[in-house]
Amino acid sequence: MSVTSVFAQLERLLPRISKPIQYVGGELGAVVKDWDAVTVRWALSYPDAYEVGLPNQGVQILYEVLNEQPDVLAERTYAVWPDLEQLMRAEGVPQFTVDAHRPVGAFDLFGVSFATELGYTNLLNMLDLAGIPLDARERDERHPIVVAGGHAAFNPEPIADFIDAAVLGDGEEAVLEITAIVRKWKAEGEPGGRDELLLRLARTESVYVPRFYDVDYLPDGRIQRIVPNRADVPFRVHKRTTMDLDAWPYPKRPLVPLAETVHERYAVEIFRGCTRGCRFCQAGMITRPVRERSITTVGQMVKEGLEFSGFHEVGLLSLSSADHSEIGDMCSGLAQQYEGTNVSLSLPSTRVDAFNVTLAQELSRNGRRTGLTFAPEGGSERIRQVINKMVTEEDLIRTVVTAYTNGWRQVKLYFMCGLPTETDEDVLQIAKLAHEVIRAGREATGSRDIRCTVSIGGFVPKPHTPFQWASMTEPEVIDRRLKALKDAINSDRSLGKAIGYRYHDGEPSQVEALLSRGDRRVGAVIRRVWENGGRFDGWSEHFSFQRWTDAAAEVLPEFGVDLAWFTTREREQNEVLPWDHLDSGLDKDWLWQDWQDALTGYEQDDCRWTPCFDCGVCPSQDTEIQIGPTGRKLLPLTPVAGLRVPHA
Numbered sequence: 164m165s166v167t168s169v170f171a172q173l174e175r176l177l178p179r180i181s182k183p184i185q186y187v188g189g190e191l192g193a194v195v196k197d198w199d200a201v202t203v204r205w206a207l208s209y210p211d212a213y214e215v216g217l218p219n220q221g222v223q224i225l226y227e228v229l230n231e232q233p234d235v236l237a238e239r240t241y242a243v244w245p246d247l248e249q250l251m252r253a254e255g256v257p258q259f260t261v262d263a264h265r266p267v268g269a270f271d272l273f274g275v276s277f278a279t280e281l282g283y284t285n286l287l288n289m290l291d292l293a294g295i296p297l298d299a300r301e302r303d304e305r306h307p308i309v310v311a312g313g314h315a316a317f318n319p320e321p322i323a324d325f326i327d328a329a330v331l332g333d334g335e336e337a338v339l340e341i342t343a344i345v346r347k348w349k350a351e352g353e354p355g356g357r358d359e360l361l362l363r364l365a366r367t368e369s370v371y372v373p374r375f376y377d378v379d380y381l382p383d384g385r386i387q388r389i390v391p392n393r394a395d396v397p398f399r400v401h402k403r404t405t406m407d408l409d410a411w412p413y414p415k416r417p418l419v420p421l422a423e424t425v426h427e428r429y430a431v432e433i434f435r436g437c438t439r440g441c442r443f444c445q446a447g448m449i450t451r452p453v454r455e456r457s458i459t460t461v462g463q464m465v466k467e468g469l470e471f472s473g474f475h476e477v478g479l480l481s482l483s484s485a486d487h488s489e490i491g492d493m494c495s496g497l498a499q500q501y502e503g504t505n506v507s508l509s510l511p512s513t514r515v516d517a518f519n520v521t522l523a524q525e526l527s528r529n530g531r532r533t534g535l536t537f538a539p540e541g542g543s544e545r546i547r548q549v550i551n552k553m554v555t556e557e558d559l560i561r562t563v564v565t566a567y568t569n570g571w572r573q574v575k576l577y578f579m580c581g582l583p584t585e586t587d588e589d590v591l592q593i594a595k596l597a598h599e600v601i602r603a604g605r606e607a608t609g610s611r612d613i614r615c616t617v618s619i620g621g622f623v624p625k626p627h628t629p630f631q632w633a634s635m636t637e638p639e640v641i642d643r644r645l646k647a648l649k650d651a652i653n654s655d656r657s658l659g660k661a662i663g664y665r666y667h668d669g670e671p672s673q674v675e676a677l678l679s680r681g682d683r684r685v686g687a688v689i690r691r692v693w694e695n696g697g698r699f700d701g702w703s704e705h706f707s708f709q710r711w712t713d714a715a716a717e718v719l720p721e722f723g724v725d726l727a728w729f730t731t732r733e734r735e736q737n738e739v740l741p742w743d744h745l746d747s748g749l750d751k752d753w754l755w756q757d758w759q760d761a762l763t764g765y766e767q768d769d770c771r772w773t774p775c776f777d778c779g780v781c782p783s784q785d786t787e788i789q790i791g792p793t794g795r796k797l798l799p800l801t802p803v804a805g806l807r808v809p810h811a
């Protein structure tokens with residue numbers, strides 16, 4: 164059945180709202196297909212505003228992979244700002260896609276990618292605006308199957324009531340498999356309705372359908388067990404891993420935004436996975452094993468991506484880009500290819516060693532110097548051992564001084580506050596380090612014109628990490644430590660003047676902790692927050708801690724638990740965790756042992772360079788880590804000189 168565009172209704176509202184261009188679509192790279200000429204239709208979303216959602220790499224990849232299928236269409240939808248939401252509700256305009264302005268409620272599937280749990284209230288708002296019942300059990304064959312993906316989907320229990328399914332891990336192959344199941348079910352005349360379709364998805368063992376699992380609780384509030392409520396679904400749902408990144412060189416046709424966005428660049432993922440073993444890092448743990456994209460594929464992707472998009476900036480992305488086995492050749496090859504053009508190349512530079520500075524130096528041959536960020540994460544040697552971030556004070560000072568002597572005037576140092584076992588003294592050590600960095604930098608350069616910025620993030624214990632059992636530090640303690648750190652930095656006026664200090668207060672982290680380690684009971688809190696106006700919780704100007712604490716205080720006592728029970732309570736080894744039936748490949752016993760090792764300060768090496776330490780991932784995926792060197796060079800590509808400026 165044909166579906167009508169809502170653009171005529173929307174167009175009347177556009178003069179009355181801010182940044183209307185974000186809702187009109189038509190970007191370079193956008194695809195519009197004939198609705199009636201395809202059999203399976205996906206609406207895809209990153210549940211945030213266009214400016215954050217459009218550059219999302221995961222959504223862009225799936226959008227392209229799906230649209231390459233002749234009988235499939237995929238369109239994008241983003242969270243609308245409150246000014247448009249108000250008008251849409253008043254005028255009866257539903258949640259729409261930006262590509263063809265079709266109502267999201269008309270699609271077969273609605274895929275939502277969550278990088279952070281703070282997007283959950285936006286999910287509810289999008290569902291409501293789309294006319295899709297919030298409670299998944301109230302949906303029928305007229306409604307899309309709502310599928311969650313992204314890192315937060317590794318514990319989707321807090322949103323279990325609102326989604327129909329979740330996919331753990333890489334999406335490229337999973338979306339095609341889901342599409343094939345939907346295509347077949349539709350071709351057969353939709354036998355058994357929505358329930359049968361969900362069952363077919365669940366039987367793949369890599370699509371989690373929460374309604375097919377029951378959760379029982381103990382009298383003290385802990386989970387007793389999570390078990391399937393029907394015989395034909397698996398006890399555990401496994402993550403998906405795309406092993407050969409060269410076979411999936413996406414995005415090939417990156418979207419070029421019309422409105423301003425947070426990143427306007429061509430981003431190439433140079434590898435997936437990380438084995439450095441930072442114990443706080445969920446991304447590093449759940450994306451194992453390491454899989455490198457070859458140097459030749461990276462070169463080809465950069466060439467084609469720039470030619471298509473006209474972008475002037477390339478980001479070589481991964482969780483620790485300097486660790487690619489051929490990163491040196493890759494950087495010098497690309498720098499050489501694009502020397503004399505207006506293309507700037509960047510590497511997210513968080514590894515604390517001089518090699519990183521060398522790479523950044525190489526990439527800045529064009530005279531375009533990007534910022535340098537180093538992430539020691541912990542202020543004292545002791546706490547860095549706890550988190551398995553093997554960086555000594557000497558490493559850090561030597562690295563930053565190398566950057567200063569190579570012409571950088573400003574570096575950024577990233578730390579976390581609230582880490583397990585942390586004391587006031589661990590945090591105050593950050594001031595000492597920053598002072599030392601400036602002192603040594605002034606001495607090495609003979610100049611007072613150097614600066615560093617100390618940036619602090621709040622630690623949140625995450626599922627599928629060794630710190631999944633840890634208690635979270637109370638926000639008052641974090642705020643007190645951060646205030647003391649500020650005073651310590653400024654205790655020496657001369658050094659303090661050269662140090663910038665940025666931090667977030669502890670409250671949003673508490674909510675993130677509730678949502679990331681929560682169970683199905685937390686769904687009622689999310690719903691109450693949304694009903695009370697919660698939207699865009701990742702934006703400080705929209706976030707209200709009071710709204711979350713009020714909702715938690717109203718909803719959770721009925722279950723005999725409270726906010727602190729989810730956040731500051733340390734879990735015991737035998738506790739059933741809400742995500743225990745979701746298999747990231749990591750062995751739970753290994754994670755527990757690594758948590759115990761953290762408490763004694765034992766450091767775990769990187770299995771990329773040292774023998775396997777049996778975290779469990781490779782055997783569970785029937786594979787092994789895949790790294791070079793391939794010994795190949797960048798292809799002799801023709802540099803993309805005189806790039807056109809998009810939409811100039």
Ligand code: SF4
Binds near residue numbers: 438
């Ligand atoms: S199974 Fe072994 S080689 Fe594979 S990621 Fe884990 S520790 Fe490394």
